[in-house]
Amino acid sequence: MSSISLDECACQMLETVPLVMRTVRTEMRRHRAADLSVPQFRTLAFLNRQAGASLSQVAEHIGLTPPSMSLLVEGLVERKLILRNTHAADRRRVTLRLTARGESALEAAHGATQAALAGKLAALSIQNRAIVVQAMQALRPIFELSLHGEADR
Amino acid sequence: MSSISLDECACQMLETVPLVMRTVRTEMRRHRAADLSVPQFRTLAFLNRQAGASLSQVAEHIGLTPPSMSLLVEGLVERKLILRNTHAADRRRVTLRLTARGESALEAAHGATQAALAGKLAALSIQNRAIVVQAMQALRPIFELSLHGEADR
DNA sequence: TATTGTTATACTCTATAACTATA
DNA sequence: TATAGTTATAGAGTATAACAATA
Numbered sequence: 001m002s003s004i005s006l007d008e009c010a011c012q013m014l015e016t017v018p019l020v021m022r023t024v025r026t027e028m029r030r031h032r033a034a035d036l037s038v039p040q041f042r043t044l045a046f047l048n049r050q051a052g053a054s055l056s057q058v059a060e061h062i063g064l065t066p067p068s069m070s071l072l073v074e075g076l077v078e079r080k081l082i083l084r085n086t087h088a089a090d091r092r093r094v095t096l097r098l099t100a101r102g103e104s105a106l107e108a109a110h111g112a113t114q115a116a117l118a119g120k121l122a123a124l125s126i127q128n129r130a131i132v133v134q135a136m137q138a139l140r141p142i143f144e145l146s147l148h149g150e151a152d153r
Numbered sequence: 154m155s156s157i158s159l160d161e162c163a164c165q166m167l168e169t170v171p172l173v174m175r176t177v178r179t180e181m182r183r184h185r186a187a188d189l190s191v192p193q194f195r196t197l198a199f200l201n202r203q204a205g206a207s208l209s210q211v212a213e214h215i216g217l218t219p220p221s222m223s224l225l226v227e228g229l230v231e232r233k234l235i236l237r238n239t240h241a242a243d244r245r246r247v248t249l250r251l252t253a254r255g256e257s258a259l260e261a262a263h264g265a266t267q268a269a270l271a272g273k274l275a276a277l278s279i280q281n282r283a284i285v286v287q288a289m290q291a292l293r294p295i296f297e298l299s300l301h302g303e304a305d306r
Numbered sequence: 307t308a309t310t311g312t313t314a315t316a317c318t319c320t321a322t323a324a325c326t327a328t329a
Numbered sequence: 330t331a332t333a334g335t336t337a338t339a340g341a342g343t344a345t346a347a348c349a350a351t352a
Binding site: 037039064065067068071072090091092093 | 341342343344345346350351352
């Protein structure tokens with residue numbers, strides 16, 4: 001029963017996660033104020049928690065190569081959503097942090113997308129909502145870890 | 154408590170689903186035998202269930218525009234994973250179905266990705282696996298529906 | 307020499323607009 | 330005229346390889 005549940009679990013996720021993801025992407029773009037891709041959104045969210053992080057740190061956390069992250073960051077800098085400064089002690093490094101506008105954009109995107117998701121989740125029973133929360137809490141640490149493991153392949 | 158759970162639920166999903174999705178994409182590409190993007194995989198899976206479907210039907214189900222699906226299909230036809238024939242009764246339409254090779258590719262991609270996911274999910278307790286399965290079963294119908302609603306915007 | 311980040315280049319995925327063929 | 334699908338074109342996102350600047 002343990003092994004049936006394991007494959008069943010993987011199979012269910014393979015069916016469902018891409019569907020949810022498409023909605024997340026679509027909702028995140030629907031609100032013109034903060035027209036962000038998912039990686040852009042996650043980059044802003046990371047910098048909100050880790051102000052002053054380096055490019056490499058962000059790249060590793062988001063799961064992009066440094067060149068890709070450099071381009072993504074360039075776009076956010078051009079849009080004045082983040083600041084990119086040279087590190088005081090090591091001039092090779094870069095320190096990244098949100099601007100006030102970046103904070104607003106993050107908040108707008110987060111709020112709008114969360115609201116859209118919440119709208120759909122309203123169709124769930126309270127019991128099922130609790131189950132979804134438990135499931136996400138159980139899954140997150142597993143897949144957070146796996147990103148670091150995959151960055152070097 | 155119902156409304157707290159609703160926002161909490163959305164917020165958790167926003168944190169977790171992109172992480173899972175990245176792993177799914179990566180795993181699906183790691184196995185060279187069936188080097189498929191997620192939409193390609195889902196297209197094969199759909200045709201496996203709905204042999205003979207039209208281009209529009211597949212496009213709507215996967216959530217792509219017809220031109221995008223036409224290109225995706227073209228790629229799968231070139232790789233001999235699907236067959237594209239003119240519909241007998243209405244020569245404007247196209248009927249799509251898997252080749253034997255397409256069935257193998259689908260099975261390989263599904264098996265490999267499912268196995269990789271299962272490997273990570275092994276870290277969960279049996280109780281949590283059951284919760285994840287329940288969560289996915291609850292979420293799928295909601296987000297399947299939402300695709301159709303978004304196709305026309 | 308090693309490390310941090312950027313530039314050059316190319317490929318995949320997706321969209322919108324314009325078109326063709328059939329009904 | 331309306332519908333099913335394709336072609337043309339463009340833009341975003343990502344990667345690898347080569348490079349520049351700093352340590």
